[in-house]
Amino acid sequence: MASYFDEELKSLKNEVLTMATMVEDSISKSLEALKKRDLKIAHEIKEIDKRIDKMEIAIEERCIELIARHQPVGSDLRFLIGAIKMNNDLERMGDHAVNIADCVKFLVEQPRIKPISNIWTMAKIVNEMLKESVDSFIANDAVRAQKVCERDSAVDEMRNEVIRIMLTYMLEEPEKIGSAIQYFLVAKNLERIADLSTNICEDTIYISQARIIKHHIEEEKKNKPV
Amino acid sequence: MIIKTRNLNLFYDKFQALKNVNLEIKENLITALIGPSGCGKSTLLRVFNRMNDLIPKVKITGSIIVDNEDIYSPLCDLIFLRKKVGMVFQRPNAFPLSIFDNVAYGPRVWNITNRKVLEEIVERSLRAVAMFDEVKDILKKSALSLTPERQQRLCIARLLAVEPEILLMDEPCSALDPIATTRIEELLIELKKNYTIIIVTHNMQQAARIADDVGFMLLGELIEFDKAKIIFTNPSDERTFNYISGRFG
Numbered sequence: 001m002a003s004y005f006d007e008e009l010k011s012l013k014n015e016v017l018t019m020a021t022m023v024e025d026s027i028s029k030s031l032e033a034l035k036k037r038d039l040k041i042a043h044e045i046k047e048i049d050k051r052i053d054k055m056e057i058a059i060e061e062r063c064i065e066l067i068a069r070h071q072p073v074g075s076d077l078r079f080l081i082g083a084i085k086m087n088n089d090l091e092r093m094g095d096h097a098v099n100i101a102d103c104v105k106f107l108v109e110q111p112r113i114k115p116i117s118n119i120w121t122m123a124k125i126v127n128e129m130l131k132e133s134v135d136s137f138i139a140n141d142a143v144r145a146q147k148v149c150e151r152d153s154a155v156d157e158m159r160n161e162v163i164r165i166m167l168t169y170m171l172e173e174p175e176k177i178g179s180a181i182q183y184f185l186v187a188k189n190l191e192r193i194a195d196l197s198t199n200i201c202e203d204t205i206y207i208s209q210a211r212i213i214k215h216h217i218e219e220e221k222k223n224k225p226v
Numbered sequence: 227m228i229i230k231t232r233n234l235n236l237f238y239d240k241f242q243a244l245k246n247v248n249l250e251i252k253e254n255l256i257t258a259l260i261g262p263s264g265c266g267k268s269t270l271l272r273v274f275n276r277m278n279d280l281i282p283k284v285k286i287t288g289s290i291i292v293d294n295e296d297i298y299s300p301l302c303d304l305i306f307l308r309k310k311v312g313m314v315f316q317r318p319n320a321f322p323l324s325i326f327d328n329v330a331y332g333p334r335v336w337n338i339t340n341r342k343v344l345e346e347i348v349e350r351s352l353r354a355v356a357m358f359d360e361v362k363d364i365l366k367k368s369a370l371s372l373t374p375e376r377q378q379r380l381c382i383a384r385l386l387a388v389e390p391e392i393l394l395m396d397e398p399c400s401a402l403d404p405i406a407t408t409r410i411e412e413l414l415i416e417l418k419k420n421y422t423i424i425i426v427t428h429n430m431q432q433a434a435r436i437a438d439d440v441g442f443m444l445l446g447e448l449i450e451f452d453k454a455k456i457i458f459t460n461p462s463d464e465r466t467f468n469y470i471s472g473r474f475g
Contacts, residue, residue, distance in 0.1 A: 073470045
């Protein structure tokens, strides 16, 4: 029979999943708004973000209460610490969706520029990374999480590619510098969402295996002279 | 290593209370033994100064080395062993004597009769448990008039008076309130600079707060022994996790 504390942890996990779904929705909508240059959708993002912010506070309070009342140890403690960090990362992702929506508000008033297919490829990969990071957290699957971390450098590379393309556009058509900067900002926000997905995966690996892998700490330890 | 056991088994008649315990206790650390009631942790603690010898039909196999000496060898001097390895119990067991005589009891057993020397030992021992200033004017008063916390401190001072190396503590805070418990825990952290401490506790948070190493016992077996940090964040055995997280026990 599951203990009362187990039930509490399960319910917390569901809340984190609900929040993650809201964040995924917010990011997808912000990209849809960008694609369609749709201000109505862009406005919806602000509303979703308000709900995400409220949920972040509720989850944080719940984690603090569970730590204070149950004094968890072992994987329970690692899960709660991971949930607090993930909660924070998800909320930041929500903010990045708002940033992308803000870019849309600016872009609709600007002349269109040539389509940038790299942004959409990047958005697709970032969406997959976010979904996989949340799924690996829910399934407590370190192997799956590790695979997401490995995709982060590809996204960094794509962002650099977008910047290069934008610079070319700016040089070719200086009147479109404003629009190009907005796309550059979109790429930057997408890249940050990928970083935050990687953070979630690093926390999942810590929760599952008690291994800290961030900042390449394991490689540094291996290479350290004895 | 100040204490080392190899393939230690202990039987109370036909009942096996310790099963093949292999353990290494390091000097100047606090080692906590945790586990559900009846798991053998107090039995293991009592092995280290042969307190189990007092129980009829006890049989022990394997070796227990304390400070490079096999304490179950016929050559072992039991009196010296118990001087070196002292014990504090669950309930403070101050003798119905004055505070001074309680602390001076052990040295007197060791034939120290010079009043001045005894006074020095009593003062040093009471200072070591941060109690001298509180009781220096009432040393002739009965020890039984002290609060439970002070009685427990006095019992520790009584131990220190015979200059032991290892302090065994069998749930030393279980009869104390939380404030007194915190103060005794602070005292133990201070004492580990000069002594090796092994503590049996049912209080998981106490083990987490003060222990450097933790051994988890179950049904007479030492299931897991590791640094407290590892035991409380990433225990390797599922039974350890289930116990420390309150899922059984």
